[in-house]
Amino acid sequence: AHHSCLTLKLKSNFSGPPPASMAAGPDPYLQGSIRMTLEDLELWKTFHEIGTEMIITKPGRRMFPHCKVNLSGLIQCAKYILLVDMVPEDGFRYKWNKEKWEVAGKAEPQPPCRTYLHPDSPALGSHWMKQSVSFLKLKLTNNTLDQHGHIILHSMHRYHPRFHVVQADDLFSVRWSVFQTFTFPETSFTAVTAYQNTKITKLKINHNPFAKGFRDEGTNKKRWVSILTPCIFLSHPLLCAFSGFCQSSYDGYDGEEGRLAKRKVEDAVKEERYSPWGAERQQGVRTDSPAGADTREIYNTEQLVPAPASYQPYRAHEYGKSPSPSSSVGSSITGSGRSSFESRVPDIATDPDHDSSKPGPSHCGPQTLPGPQDYSGVLNMTMAQAGKPGVIGHHIYSPYSTEQPLGQWSGPGPAQYPPPHPLSADYTTQAVHHGYHHGNVGEWSQYPLFSYSCW
DNA sequence: TCCCCTCGCACATTTGAAGCGC
DNA sequence: AGCGCTTCAAATGTGCGAGGGG
Numbered sequence: 001a002h003h004s005c006l007t008l009k010l011k012s013n014f015s016g017p018p019p020a021s022m023a024a025g026p027d028p029y030l031q032g033s034i035r036m037t038l039e040d041l042e043l044w045k046t047f048h049e050i051g052t053e054m055i056i057t058k059p060g061r062r063m064f065p066h067c068k069v070n071l072s073g074l075i076q077c078a079k080y081i082l083l084v085d086m087v088p089e090d091g092f093r094y095k096w097n098k099e100k101w102e103v104a105g106k107a108e109p110q111p112p113c114r115t116y117l118h119p120d121s122p123a124l125g126s127h128w129m130k131q132s133v134s135f136l137k138l139k140l141t142n143n144t145l146d147q148h149g150h151i152i153l154h155s156m157h158r159y160h161p162r163f164h165v166v167q168a169d170d171l172f173s174v175r176w177s178v179f180q181t182f183t184f185p186e187t188s189f190t191a192v193t194a195y196q197n198t199k200i201t202k203l204k205i206n207h208n209p210f211a212k213g214f215r216d217e218g219t220n221k222k223r224w225v226s227i228l229t230p231c232i233f234l235s236h237p238l239l240c241a242f243s244g245f246c247q248s249s250y251d252g253y254d255g256e257e258g259r260l261a262k263r264k265v266e267d268a269v270k271e272e273r274y275s276p277w278g279a280e281r282q283q284g285v286r287t288d289s290p291a292g293a294d295t296r297e298i299y300n301t302e303q304l305v306p307a308p309a310s311y312q313p314y315r316a317h318e319y320g321k322s323p324s325p326s327s328s329v330g331s332s333i334t335g336s337g338r339s340s341f342e343s344r345v346p347d348i349a350t351d352p353d354h355d356s357s358k359p360g361p362s363h364c365g366p367q368t369l370p371g372p373q374d375y376s377g378v379l380n381m382t383m384a385q386a387g388k389p390g391v392i393g394h395h396i397y398s399p400y401s402t403e404q405p406l407g408q409w410s411g412p413g414p415a416q417y418p419p420p421h422p423l424s425a426d427y428t429t430q431a432v433h434h435g436y437h438h439g440n441v442g443e444w445s446q447y448p449l450f451s452y453s454c455w
Numbered sequence: 456t457c458c459c460c461t462c463g464c465a466c467a468t469t470t471g472a473a474g475c476g477c
Numbered sequence: 478a479g480c481g482c483t484t485c486a487a488a489t490g491t492g493c494g495a496g497g498g499g
Contacts, residue, residue: 057460057461058460061491064491142460155459193460194459194492195492205491208490208492209467209468209491210491211466211467211492213491214466214467214493457499460497461495461496461497462494462495462496464494468490469487469490470486470489472485472486473483474485475482475483476480476481
């Protein structure tokens, strides 16, 4: 009931006519019409306004809220693979200091990049569209030596998930496949080993069924006595935002649902204001612009030079000081899609316990629906394995390949980077573009998702 | 001392096997 | 034998808070 239906068709974001390559038609390579919406958007926003934190542990921890999306615009009979990875929001490390997050220095070198493969992958478009797609079992860890395929993050660093929809029959053809990437500003979070913001703790307890035991109305009433400092519950988030971070301001959780409902009306206005990251946003370059985007910008920005075999330098350098997948999300400013040539080599993680049962036969005619596919040879591949020389040959599988020469930056000038203030970084512009509160950013690309084959 | 991380714990939900009746 | 339902225990997911390391 909470999922967002207010998505923009990617093409509708363009102020000018879409390129010919994006024209509607039966061409199977036309990916621009794929739409993805985030479910539980209201819940995500609630967390986002406070500053979402996600616990990371050695054995791996699920996200809450967990990523759940709806897809439309897929070709019913075509097969798709859904991937999720985590992108640093910026190049900083943070610390929690008296009710707010502060920059605590440069980000640590990024851990091995991993991409979570949805266990249903590959599946027909009809399968992905018939119901919401949940990434419930995605787990986050801070164990850089993790053997379970969980996504490795650094504590006290900020990230946001990226969702990749790849039209591919199997994992082996991913690198030649067209794909589309989506990000949702509301899903950004700070990875922590222990919650810093007590308001986040309370939100988690009150919304996560597994944490019911810690709820006030539960059997354990004494749990929160110590932290329930006197503070009037501000039923309107605006009040809370403008009064600073109200200590233990979520005492009245019985009214949470009503609060959420009430807030819908004012989403558009307050979205920018409430995030704790927005406190310093005023100092940032506010490049607010109408929803209409410059088409050229959309199609030519954020082209990443294919990274060398070693992936580590890519992250370490680019996220900190140059246009990067993460920083560029907000930097495209428009809130509409942007193309993204992904140069990372994924270390794909899957649910190891998944039974690999694939969706049943469809009405799409004769299908060679393979049984469980054994990807053991390609999953969780280490970067060392992936980064072999001589695999750079990009196989451009798209009719549009000539529009954007590979390996060239053609994005916004460096003037937009770095942001004037660390905390206002890309989050600033990110918030700007999600002012339309659709929470949907489509990143369109006709390029292979992974420039280097690791399988 | 401070900050951050790990671990064991209690409490919750989820999952799946077992038992039962039709 | 197969199906559907219920029960129950194990597995798993939570945050708490003490303790430890840098």
